[in-house]
Amino acid sequence: MATDLDLLQGTLDTLVLKTLSWGPRHGYAVARWIKDTSDGTILVEDRALYVSLHRLEERGWVESQWGLSENNRKAKYYELTSAGRRHLAQKAADFTTYAKAVFKILQTS
Amino acid sequence: MPSFNGIRRLLRIRTTPRSIMRDVDDEMRFHLQMRIEDLMRNGHSRDDAERRATREFGDVAAARTELASIDRRTARRGQWREWFASLGQDVRFALRGLRARPAFTSTILITLALGIGANAAIFSVVNAVLLRPLPYARPDRLVHLWETFESKVESRSEASYPDYLDWRARNKTFADLAGYYGSGFIFGGSQPLTVRGARVTANFFDVLGVHPVIGRTFTTGEDAVGAPRVVLLTYGFWERQFGADRNVVGRSVTLDGGAVTIVGVLPKEFVFGGRGAGAELWAPIDRPAPTREARGNHWLNVVGRLQDGAGLQAVRTDMSGVMRALAVEFPRSNRGRDSQVVPLQDELVGSVRPILILLYGAVVVVLLVACVNVANLLLIRGADRQREIAVRVALGAGRGRLLRQLLTESLLLSVCGGLLGLVVAQGAVRFIVGLVPARQAAAIPGLLTAGLDARVVAYAALISLAAGLGFGMVPAFRATKSALHDALKNAGRGAIGGAGRLRDMLVIGELALTVILMSGALLFGRSLMSLLSINPGFRSAQIVTATVVLPASQYTTPPSMIAFFQRFSARLRQEPGVEGVGFTSRMPLDFGNSLGFRIAGQPEPSPEQTPTASYRSVTPDYFQTLGIPLVAGRSFGAGDDASSPNVGVVNRAFVAAYLGKLDPIGQLLTIRNDTVRIVGVVGDVPIGNLEDKIPPTLYLTFPQNPQMAMAIAIRTKSDAAQMAPIIRRALADIEPAGALTPVTSMDDLLGQSPSIFMRRFPLFLVGAFAITALLLAVIGIYGVVSYSVAQRMREMGIRMALGAQPRNLMTLVMRHGGFMAGAGIAVGVVAAILLGRFADKLLYGVRPSDPLTYMTVAVVLAVVAIGATILPARRATRVDPATALRTD
Numbered sequence: 002m003a004t005d006l007d008l009l010q011g012t013l014d015t016l017v018l019k020t021l022s023w024g025p026r027h028g029y030a031v032a033r034w035i036k037d038t039s040d041g042t043i044l045v046e047d048r049a050l051y052v053s054l055h056r057l058e059e060r061g062w063v064e065s066q067w068g069l070s071e072n073n074r075k076a077k078y079y080e081l082t083s084a085g086r087r088h089l090a091q092k093a094a095d096f097t098t099y100a101k102a103v104f105k106i107l108q109t110s
Numbered sequence: 111m112p113s114f115n116g117i118r119r120l121l122r123i124r125t126t127p128r129s130i131m132r133d134v135d136d137e138m139r140f141h142l143q144m145r146i147e148d149l150m151r152n153g154h155s156r157d158d159a160e161r162r163a164t165r166e167f168g169d170v171a172a173a174r175t176e177l178a179s180i181d182r183r184t185a186r187r188g189q190w191r192e193w194f195a196s197l198g199q200d201v202r203f204a205l206r207g208l209r210a211r212p213a214f215t216s217t218i219l220i221t222l223a224l225g226i227g228a229n230a231a232i233f234s235v236v237n238a239v240l241l242r243p244l245p246y247a248r249p250d251r252l253v254h255l256w257e258t259f260e261s262k263v264e265s266r267s268e269a270s271y272p273d274y275l276d277w278r279a280r281n282k283t284f285a286d287l288a289g290y291y292g293s294g295f296i297f298g299g300s301q302p303l304t305v306r307g308a309r310v311t312a313n314f315f316d317v318l319g320v321h322p323v324i325g326r327t328f329t330t331g332e333d334a335v336g337a338p339r340v341v342l343l344t345y346g347f348w349e350r351q352f353g354a355d356r357n358v359v360g361r362s363v364t365l366d367g368g369a370v371t372i373v374g375v376l377p378k379e380f381v382f383g384g385r386g387a388g389a390e391l392w393a394p395i396d397r398p399a400p401t402r403e404a405r406g407n408h409w410l411n412v413v414g415r416l417q418d419g420a421g422l423q424a425v426r427t428d429m430s431g432v433m434r435a436l437a438v439e440f441p442r443s444n445r446g447r448d449s450q451v452v453p454l455q456d457e458l459v460g461s462v463r464p465i466l467i468l469l470y471g472a473v474v475v476v477l478l479v480a481c482v483n484v485a486n487l488l489l490i491r492g493a494d495r496q497r498e499i500a501v502r503v504a505l506g507a508g509r510g511r512l513l514r515q516l517l518t519e520s521l522l523l524s525v526c527g528g529l530l531g532l533v534v535a536q537g538a539v540r541f542i543v544g545l546v547p548a549r550q551a552a553a554i555p556g557l558l559t560a561g562l563d564a565r566v567v568a569y570a571a572l573i574s575l576a577a578g579l580g581f582g583m584v585p586a587f588r589a590t591k592s593a594l595h596d597a598l599k600n601a602g603r604g605a606i607g608g609a610g611r612l613r614d615m616l617v618i619g620e621l622a623l624t625v626i627l628m629s630g631a632l633l634f635g636r637s638l639m640s641l642l643s644i645n646p647g648f649r650s651a652q653i654v655t656a657t658v659v660l661p662a663s664q665y666t667t668p669p670s671m672i673a674f675f676q677r678f679s680a681r682l683r684q685e686p687g688v689e690g691v692g693f694t695s696r697m698p699l700d701f702g703n704s705l706g707f708r709i710a711g712q713p714e715p716s717p718e719q720t721p722t723a724s725y726r727s728v729t730p731d732y733f734q735t736l737g738i739p740l741v742a743g744r745s746f747g748a749g750d751d752a753s754s755p756n757v758g759v760v761n762r763a764f765v766a767a768y769l770g771k772l773d774p775i776g777q778l779l780t781i782r783n784d785t786v787r788i789v790g791v792v793g794d795v796p797i798g799n800l801e802d803k804i805p806p807t808l809y810l811t812f813p814q815n816p817q818m819a820m821a822i823a824i825r826t827k828s829d830a831a832q833m834a835p836i837i838r839r840a841l842a843d844i845e846p847a848g849a850l851t852p853v854t855s856m857d858d859l860l861g862q863s864p865s866i867f868m869r870r871f872p873l874f875l876v877g878a879f880a881i882t883a884l885l886l887a888v889i890g891i892y893g894v895v896s897y898s899v900a901q902r903m904r905e906m907g908i909r910m911a912l913g914a915q916p917r918n919l920m921t922l923v924m925r926h927g928g929f930m931a932g933a934g935i936a937v938g939v940v941a942a943i944l945l946g947r948f949a950d951k952l953l954y955g956v957r958p959s960d961p962l963t964y965m966t967v968a969v970v971l972a973v974v975a976i977g978a979t980i981l982p983a984r985r986a987t988r989v990d991p992a993t994a995l996r997t998d
Contacts, residue, residue: 028137029144047141048168048176055180059187067133070140077137 013045013053015096018081018089021063025080027070028054054079062088130185134177142167197518204519214491215523217889218484222527222577224882225480227534230562230570232473232875234539236466237569238560239459245379245555247319248415253425254384254457255287255412256450257433266450269410270443271402276436277412277449283420283428288317289395289410292385294819294851296659297351299364301842302849304659305347306552307391308382314392315342315376317415325359325374333394335402339370340394345378347390365393367663367847381555383458385411388552405443413454426451458555461864464952465872471945472630472879475623477573479883482620483890485581488520489613490897492589499589512590520582521575528574535570536562545871547862588612610901613894614930617887621934621971622941624887627880628967629942633953634873636963640955641866647795647804648698649737652689652825653856654833655697659819661847668752671816674845679729681840682824687832690825692732693812697821697856698795699863702726705808709768710778710785721768723760723808724797727815733759733792735823743775743790746811756814758786761794764806779808786810800865801954823856830855865954872952884971887934888978895927896982907991916987923986927979934975935968942967 020031032050035043057063062085070076081089142163149159164170208215243249257273259265268291269277278287290310297305315327322342332340343351343358352358362369370393382389401407416425429449437444452460492499499512507515539560543551551557658678665671675693682691696702706720715721730746732738741762750757758779765774779786786808794804812820826833834853841848860866899906906919946958956963 027140029141032141046168047145047166048170048173051137051141051173052176052180055177055184059180059184070144074140074143075136076140077133 011092012096013049014057015089015092016043017050017053017057018062018085018092021079021081022086022089025068025078027068027076027078029076031079057085061085127182130181131174131178134174134181137177138167138170138174200515200518201522203515204522207519208523211491214487218487218523219527219530221480221483221886222524222574223530223534225477226528226531226570226574226577227538228473228879228882229477229573230531230535230566231538231542232466232469233569234535234562234566235542235557235560236470237563237565238556239554240463240466241565242556242559244455244458245320245377245381249455250453251285251416251418252318252454253414253416253422254452254454255414255429256452257408258448258450260446260448268408269412269449270405270408271397271410272405273436273444274410274412277429277432280432280435281425281428283417283425285415285417286313286317287412287414288314289412290314290382290386291395291409291411292387292389293393294659295391295393296366296661296849297363297391299367300846302364302661302847304657304849304851305390306388307393308386308389309393309395312394314413317413319415320376320380322374323377324356325372327374328394335399337394339365339368339396340373341365341370342373342392343375344380344390344392345376348375365391367661379559383553383555388549405440414451422451422453461868462554464949465868468630468872468949468952469875472627472876475627476879476883476886477577479620479623479886479890481577481581482616482623483886483893484520484523484577485584486613486616486890486893488581488585489588489616490893492516492585493897493901495589509590513586516586516589517579517582520586521578524574524578524582527577528570531574532562532567532570535566542875545874547867549862550864550867584612610898613897614926617890617894617930618934618937620883620887620890621931621975622938624880624883625935625938625967625971626942626945627876627883628971629939629946629963630949631873631877631880632963632967633946633949633956633958633960634869634876636956636960637952637954638866638869638873641800641869644796644800646698646800646860647738647793650856650860652827653736654824654826654828654830654853655821655856655859656834656837656853657819657821657851658841659849659851660845661849662818664847665818668816671818672752672813674848675729675812675816675820677844678840681844682822682837685836685840687826687828688824689827690731690735690823692735692823693729693820694732694823695727695815695817695820696797697823697859698736699798699800699859700821701798704805705781707786707808708780710780721806723764723806725808725810727810727812727817727820729812732809732823735825736795738795739793741791741793743788745790745792746809750811751813754814756784756786757789757811759790759792759809760788761792761804761807761809763794763804764808765791767806800860800863830858868952869954884974887971888974891927891930891975892978892982894930895923895979896985898926899923899982899986902986903989906986906989907993910989911991919986919989920983923983924976924979927976927983931972931975935971938971939964939968 016035017031020026020034026034028047028051031054032045032047035045035050054063054065058065058079062082063079064082065077065079067075068078142160145163145166146156146159149162150156154162167173244252246252255269255277256266257269259267269289271289274287274289278284281287288311290308293307293309295305295307296302310328310333312328312330312333315321320327323345325342327342328340331337341363348354348358358372359374361372363372364370376392395410397409401409414425416422420428426449429451433444433448437447456463502512539562543557543560546554546557660671660674665674679691679693682688702724704722704724706722708714709721728746730748730750733740733745743759745759746757760774769777774788774791777788779788792809795807796802796804797807822837824833824837828836830853837853838850841850861870909919909922942964943959950958
């Protein structure tokens, strides 16, 4: 898993940003969403996910604040900043182009 | 959306390392608990759930460190962002405050722009002349050498050529020595120009380390007698006369009537002061062999480059040794002679250094006065703002935060003031340099290049910041301190105590500084008046002059020169408006040559005691044209020509120095191999500097001493501009190959002479600075007194209610102003007298401790200061007790 981490970092960041694009969430919710949505295909250590969240905060793409979770516990919520939203749009576009290109190459027999 | 960080900032919650760690732990704990609960809800046992959760998470300890370190970086960045954000807030706030008070702000900005601008302007001149190195290779290793007699500085003279050759051969401390002297050239064949130039030994440019932009400099042997004639052009001359043609090298031009080959062009930045000031053409020395062989004939200025490691002291010792040996070998010419070694930069700009330092000092004083004034305005404003500051303190603003807010405001003022100051400086530099007459300017290397370079801008930035901190610090501390102490208690009623005393002190300080400047200006003014009141011994009004130089190739015999000047003189006399024409080899105020002589019937003097006199060759009507009075005997007449016995006229100083009680008329002088009979005595006329002692002078008559270059003195009611074309045409008609120097009036020459100029220049600038300072000081004293009256309205009201007469109130206020004026004047006079000693050399006919000067300054300042307090004092008397008591 650790070897896949580097490969995944940029992609993971994009996925995390995407997760947050519907509104503020805490880290646990982000982890669950990624696992559930990818039907367990994307297996990521939770640690990597948190590193990603904190890095995104360092870069100013997300902001965090403490709030109360659904079961009334103190939880750290992350929220996209407008810079983060722009970054996500850019990344998503890049990734789609890239994926299309890779897919096209793989399709040629 | 209100972000959490924003709230945090608002509540001043600081992110500490410990809180970061705790946050990371809390976050991870929440995650693990949630996961465990989820798993248990899905039927896992607690142990199993915990194991799975931890495994899914990965290395918990490593994650903890990593996340904390990311968060620490984020926090640091946030602090910076916050700092900048609040700085921006401060700046916006300050701008809003300053814009809301346009009168206050513009007063401060104008004050600062003038103070900083004048400073930057003077600094850029100081920078160009004194700080920038001369444009030679390693200029700090260059020196100028003089010969002296009995080690007296005032006896210094050029070196003789044989002495120079021996210096070169015998010294042990110089890398090399070279010589030069200033010389006029006539450039071109038809319609020739007179051009200032210099003649140098062949190695001159090698010693300076100056390389030509094109061509070459001189090579060994080109300065020998009879060598092929060559010349170097300065960059400016090359551009002007040759259109910067790069093929100019090798071309032959006419110089002094002969063909000369151009060998190169000197670099653009090349300048030389001293006797080579303003030289545009540089040629090798061309004196004939007898002149070069005479050890008693002093005409060569010498520069030298020190050997690496040789200090000035070692060189002086070395040179003294050489001169002592020469004195033993050649006692007739060298007994008692020594040498003087001066760093080249000192030699070339030494004479203007005291003036520039003085001006710099004066302009720094102006800046100080400006800063004091601004500080005072800020103090007053600070007092007005006490309520605002108190409110901010009550809302939780710390002292540091308030200080920063106030300092931001003063720095903002100083930065804007500095920028405006640079604009002022840009114009002021041009103006100041323009005040210097062209001839003087050419003699000061670097002056014409003065302008705003990086160093000047850096200097302006530095003084702006220093000023901003200087005038902002005290009011800011004062404002925040009192705000913390008597914040709301006293607000609005205004505490006069401490802040009032401080304001008084500042006003006293600026008055004292003003006294210094005014005294300086007055001392210069009186020096100038003393100089102008010197009776020059001739009339300078309505005299127009220029020098005619004949081509040497055509005028080889005395009769040809005599014939030309007779025709030229007759022609000029016919021109309209010309009332008198005389010729002289040198006009008054011009230095000239001296000659040694012996008085018949007196014992033969030893060589060093040989009497000498300045001499001039003049036409008979010269004395009358210039109004030089005949004291005894007769003037020259038409009968004194080449065929009659030699006659001479001497001045009074000559009689006093050499003839004592003897009747001067009829005395015989032996000059070289000729005998000259004195036929008359005329009044003294200054030779060289106006204020120097007038030397013994001997006039010889032109027909017996014909010259190729003569100055014309024309008495006329027309001005120089009107006469110039007339003179030029007359010359062109009679001798097209003759050259004419620019036509000027004698009054202009007098006004531009170093003696007058060196006083008028500082007088003008110091005077301008003094007036500025006086104005600022008046504004300062007025502001402080008005403010204190406004603050004391209530007190005045009570006094009035208790029966005080308006007169008593006026006295009360005026006493305050009077006290400040008195103290300021007293401190200023003492300081001015102490400082005056440094300006002694720049003064003439007035002592730096001149009581009249200080009395005048004291009276003027006292009157002005008291005048400035009358207005506020009258306001105090118009207080209506009822209103005054009701306020607040």
